[in-house]
Amino acid sequence: MISAPVISAPPATAGRHPAGEGARLGRGAVPLVAVAHGSRDPRAAATVEALLERVRQARPGLTVRSAYLDHGPPTLAQALHGLREAVVLPLLLTEAYHSRVDLPAALAEARARDSLLRVRYGTTLGPHPLLLPALERRLSEAGVRPGAPDTALVLVSAGSSDARANAVIADLASAWTARPSWAAPGFHEGGAGRWWEVVPAYASAAGPTPAEAVASLRAAGAPRVAVAPYLLAPGFFADKVRRDTLAAGADVVADVLGPSPELVEVVLERYTSALRHEPVRVPA
Structure with a gap:
């Protein structure tokens, strides 16, 4: 078994670089x-x-x-x-x-x-703290006000056979539910509240699927459901997520993260x- 040196990046302030670097x-x-x-x-x-x-x-x-x-x-x-x-x-x-x-x-x-x-x-x-503002940027571009209390979110990742990777997405969804909008200034006008709920979903290898998560939120009475793809680029998964979640009753599907x-x-x-x-x- 080959292995590479895994170097954990220490926390840093986004956009700032240490003196000399x-x-x-x-x-x-x-x-x-x-x-x-x-x-x-x-x-x-x-x-x-x-x-x-x-x-x-x-x-x-x-x-x-x-x-x-x-x-x-x-x-x-x-x-x-x-x-x-x-x-x-x-x-x-x-x-x-x-x-x-x-x-x-x-x-x-x-x-x-x-x-x-x-x-x-x-x-x-x-995971990185700036990825939540990036997700909210894409939602805002799709017409979803960040932190809209009448909107439930489905946070969709590609999914993995590694339970640790899936747990990262579940933790991210919990953090997003627990606090007001993470969006940075300039994304939207007006104050941001808390989402109705944020639930994780996985496009492969784990459950719930994105369509199942949308259906579950609808059954729980969510007034509006938006889908936030935690995906870097368009392709098979992004297309399937959009198609399946809209068919399951999602109101909006945001774009992938892309070059944000x-x-x-x-x-x-x-x-x-x-x-x-x-x-x-x-x-x-």
């Missing part, structure tokens, strides 16, 4: 190689590239390369080609099979090509956190 985020900085899952749907790669283009715009001069674990090039080994050092960052919203197994395997392939390669290994994008400003901040924060650690050689 800011300069490293521009020209001459350690390159960033962002690794997404990959999809047969071309919209997924287009969304990943749009996110990374916004990262480049936010940090001019920073070399940012994309890689995909499946369904198309470049592979991680191809993206790392020619680099002596890099920050490898998983563009994944939970830590599960892909970050624990697939990515270490891809790193091992890269080492087979270049035994001198050193990497700083970042953590997955989620919050995700750009999270990517840069994870990158900066990885820079605090010494590089390590890719495990064999």
Whole structure:
């Protein structure tokens, strides 16, 4: 069994970088190689590239390369080609099979090509406090007032065979229910209250399904039901979630997270956190 060094990113204030590190985020900085899952749907790669283009715009001069674990090039080994050092960052919203197994395997392939390669290994994008404002941004764009007390939410992730990853989504839904809207200023006008309820759902590998969660909320008397996809990019899961939840009685389905400003901040924060650690050689 191969394994990669998992470096937990310490908490940091979003959008702020420690003294001395800011300069490293521009020209001459350690390159960033962002690794997404990959999809047969071309919209997924287009969304990943749009996110990374916004990262480049936010940090001019920073070399940012994309890689995909499946369904198309470049592979991680191809993206790392020619680099002596890099920050490898998983563009994944939970830590599960892909970050624990697939990515270490891809790193091992890269080492087979270049035994001198050193990497700083970042953590997955989620969980992160900025992802709730990002979700509320997408809901607001779909016409849902953040924290609307007459609206119940279904928080939908792709789902995993790893119970720990699913528990992260359940905890996120509980946190979202328990406090007022997380939305940052500028999303909407007027005060925000508390959602009617927020429940988790999973597009695969676990239950309830998104359609079951919508039906359950309707049966419980929710006046309005909105669906918030905790998904990075469009594709099979996003399309299925939209189709099934609307058929089950959802009023609104928000867009995927995509290249939101919050995700750009999270990517840069994870990158900066990885820079605090010494590089390590890719495990064999």
